[in-house]
Amino acid sequence: MTPYAFEYTRASSVDEALALLDGHxxxxxxxxxxxxxxxxxxxLSNPSMLIDVSGISxxxxxxxxxxxxxxxxxxxxRAVETSEIVQAKCGVLAEAAGGIGDPQxxxxxxxxxxxxxxxxxADYPALVLALNAAIKVAGPSGTHLIPAHDFFLNLFKTALQDGEIITEVIxxxxxxxxxxxxxxxxxxxxxxxxxxVAAWVEVDEHGMCTGARVGVTGAASHAFRASNVAFDLSGKHLTAETIAAAVAGMADAHEMLNDLSASSEYRAHLCSVMAQRALTEAAARAMG
Ligand SMILES: Cc1cc2nc3c(=O)[nH]c(=O)nc-3n(C[C@H](O)[C@H](O)[C@H](O)COP(=O)(O)OP(=O)(O)OC[C@H]3O[C@@H](n4cnc5c(N)ncnc54)[C@H](O)[C@@H]3O)c2cc1C
Known part of the structure; x- marks a missing residue:
């Protein structure tokens, strides 16, 4: 297939990109x-103008x-995967980036x-939810931060408004x-x-869970936080038993996607299995 005809232009700054968006x-x-x-x-997408921002260093x-x-x-x-800053301060993000698609x-x-x-x-949505990231956005009325848990609204639908640009993820x-x-x-x-499933946990000096967040992608129309799992783990020691109990039946098959890759029942099962793996590793790292 070939796209419908479109115009193409390059923006060399955020302000220029915003002005171009405003004008089309x-x-x-x-x-x-x-x-x-x-x-x-x-x-499936038929823009009449592409504003290439890839050169805005x-x-x-x-x-x-x-x-x-x-x-x-x-x-x-690739830059996220290989960044020494990300590897040192947020290693899970580098690991996840390295597992996206193929080298191209x-x-x-x-x-x-x-x-x-x-x-x-997509992978990053689970990460930004678990790590409590904020998405910084520039738009016609200035810049603002959107917390990750307010960002994903539906299938391919986010809280970004027309004319806005994501500038960074914090x-x-x-x-x-x-x-x-x-x-x-x-x-x-x-x-x-x-x-x-991306999991983040925090423990006190006795190994008691003082905080947990679980971000799930792939399973439903948009990425979501499994708040039930986090709630179940709060105040408990993170053992194989408490983690298994918290993730058991965590997802409702009626809310899962059902397609050629996996049935909704299988996806609900995978949520528990992936959450158990992610939480077990996150707990080991927290106590490590
Ligand atoms: C074969 C294949 C395998 C893939 N496998 C995976 C995978 O395993 N995991 C995964 O997570 N992803 C996967 N992807 C998707 C890939 O990660 C894409 O690169 C990513 O989803 C989109 O990023 P992009 O820079 O290419 O965006 P583009 O394609 O350039 O843009 C995507 C959309 O975002 C908008 N946009 C782009 N930048 C901004 C901005 N700064 N602010 C606001 N809007 C913006 C565009 O207008 C467009 O609507 C795969 C893609 C392919 C083709």
Whole structure:
């Protein structure tokens, strides 16, 4: 398939991209192109103008402050995977980025494009939910932060408004007694998540769980937090038994996707299995 005809232009700054978006009704940003171009070829997305932001180098930076890791929206999956900052301060994010797609996808696809696209099977959504990230957005009325738990609204639908651009994703630094892990049951061809679960836990000096967050992707129309699991673990020692009890029946098959990759019942089962693996590893890291 070939896309409908469209115009193409490049933006060299965020302000220029915002002005171009403002001036065109049916324009779309182009970052790595690894979701948008296939959708255009299938004529599922038909923008009349592409605004190529891939050359805005300030959006590709990865930096750290005392309290957070700041990943620019244009950081490619490969840049996230290989960043020494991410590896040192948020290792689970680097691990997850290394498991996305194939080398071509990782070298072109970006974290901002992935979050904006909100594919229900994408990996980063589970991570931003578990790690309590904030998505920084620039728009016609200035910049603002969208907490990850308010970002994913439905299938391919986010809280981004028309004319807005993701500029960076802010991951809070992991505290000394916290740990995080990601477990994915992937489609063997694309590596998209049939179900992927990211877990973050924090323990006190006695190994008691003082906080937990579980982000699930691939399972439903959009990524979500399994708050029931986090609630069940709170105040308990993180053992094989407490984790198994917390994840048992965590997902309702009626709310799961049902497609060629997996039935809704199988996806509900996978949620528990992947959550158990991610929580077990996260707990080991927190107590490690
Ligand atoms: C074969 C294949 C396998 C894949 N496997 C996986 C996988 O295992 N896991 C996974 O998570 N993903 C996978 N992907 C998707 C890949 O990660 C994409 O790169 C990603 O989803 C989109 O990022 P992009 O930079 O390519 O965005 P683009 O395709 O350029 O854009 C996607 C959408 O986001 C918008 N957009 C882009 N940047 C911004 C921004 N800064 N602010 C606001 N809107 C923006 C665009 O307008 C468009 O609507 C796969 C893709 C392919 C083709």
């Amino acid at each position: 009704d049916n324009a779309k940003l182009l970052a790595g192109g690894h979701s948008l171009i296939p959708a255009m070829k299938l004529r 300030e959006l590709a930076q990865i930096t750290a402050s005392e309290t957070a890791v700041h990943v620019g929206a244009l950081a490619t999956h 996808v990782r070298n072109k696809g970006t974290i901002g494009g992935s979050l904006a696209h909100a594919d229900p099977a 991951f809070p630094a992991l505290s000394a007694r916290s740990g995080a892990a990601y477990a994915k049951f992937s489609n063997p061809a694309s590596k998209y998540a049939v179900v992927g």
